[in-house]
Amino acid sequence: MSGHDHAHDGHGHGPGSDGHGHGPGGHSHGVSADADRRWLAIALALIGGFMAVEVVIGVMANSLALISDAAHMLTDAVSIVLALIAMRLAARPARGGFTYGLKRAEILSAQANGLTLILLALWLAYEAVRRLMNPPPVEGGLVVVTALAGIVVNVAAAWCISRANRSALVVEGAYQHILNDLFAFIGTAIAGVIVLTTGFRQADAIATLVVVVLMLKAGYGLVRESGRILLEASPAHVDPDAVGDRLAGHPPVTEVHDLHIWTITSGQAALSAHVLVEPAGDCHAVRRDLEALLDKEYGITHTTLQVDHAQDSLLTVGRTGGGASDAHCADAHGPVHRQGPHDH
Known part of the structure; x- marks a missing residue:
């Protein structure tokens, strides 16, 4: 498996989906x-x-x-x-x-x-x-x-x-x-x-x-x-820091950054994030696991996860103070969530 940009939009392309975002445990798009x-x-x-x-x-x-x-x-x-x-x-x-x-x-x-x-x-x-x-x-x-x-x-x-x-x-x-x-x-x-x-x-x-x-x-x-x-704030019942820490604590994830959680309309939360995994990790499996976790624990089914191998960032030289996230994001937004002590 290559380590390059395994991005995935959870709006109907995940396992068990019908192509319109209505997979198992699907969500309702508004009122009947x-x-x-x-x-x-x-x-x-x-x-x-x-x-x-x-x-x-x-x-x-x-x-x-x-x-x-x-x-x-x-x-x-x-x-x-x-x-x-x-x-x-x-x-x-x-x-x-x-x-x-x-x-x-x-x-x-x-x-x-x-x-x-x-x-x-x-x-x-x-x-x-x-x-x-x-x-x-x-x-x-x-x-x-x-x-x-x-x-x-x-x-x-x-x-x-x-x-x-x-x-x-x-x-x-x-x-x-x-x-x-x-x-x-x-x-x-x-x-x-x-x-x-x-x-x-x-x-x-x-x-x-x-x-x-x-x-x-x-x-x-x-x-x-x-x-x-x-104003694109996260849903009132969702703490983005807690979500980021939860995702970063899922092996073999090593880091989560550029995490955004917002509400499209009532009852329809959406999430996007950049996820780094260990060099030997299975990016596609991690993405599927994280999507299932977000659905089960937070009720978020509109997800776009970009999953990369952490080793890719080490091959990129250029910015000083280069953390793992610097290789992928020129201007990362929000805190960086890592395994172990969290950088908030």
Whole structure:
């Protein structure tokens, strides 16, 4: 066996693969479109219909809490629409310059939804503080009835979305928003009872501030998670240093460098690395073993491993301080992982 660049792309060329990346223990490329679109469309119809009614009642009752709940439901509806659009875009095959297809459309839509939530929450917070200082009269009875109806609608919508594949970030975001909305409606119902029984009109503004906190929390979570993916960070549950050490500790591997782990779209992590093995090592066997290890221990099946014999690097002269990695990579990124003491 020669020691030159046994590079391998794990996207469907490994043992037991069907040529499309779906080997034993294969992974799902996104959501199952038909069933999930149906459940999302039902949830969208429930939320959109009730939201329109709630805006009218909120204006009639002069309740900012109801209007803020409706605003939150608007973001829920937008998140579902974005999910439906993103699912269609992500299903398109890769072509031209888009070598991953349009799978990142889901992540872009999640980020847009998160930013919208944050901006809307800031506006509602301003209005709530204004009403705390100068509370207008509020129709508590209308607030209670509408909030109770909202609880029923949100429970039904949450159940519909729970039937879809929540591994997609944009679908999970919609689900979490609706759960937040459910809690917000409970708070609004309590505020309506307080206004109705005690006349404490500030309760409406306080309930609005509770909704604002929930919106900020959900918005920040979406922006953070989608931002990690757009910035090519490793999945939150994967420690690249631990992965590098684990690979380097697999005989006859002597070194792993240029290790990159990123997320293509929700639930689809990818990894590339340069692996050096002992001069007598079987590069192809090592590559197969490492692919199986990454799949079993980390759930990573999109892998591109360049496997070389370590002796090749010793034949290359040129750079000072030449470690094994210097012979292969003009500018290695990240730490170098070796057997024994690790160079981090």
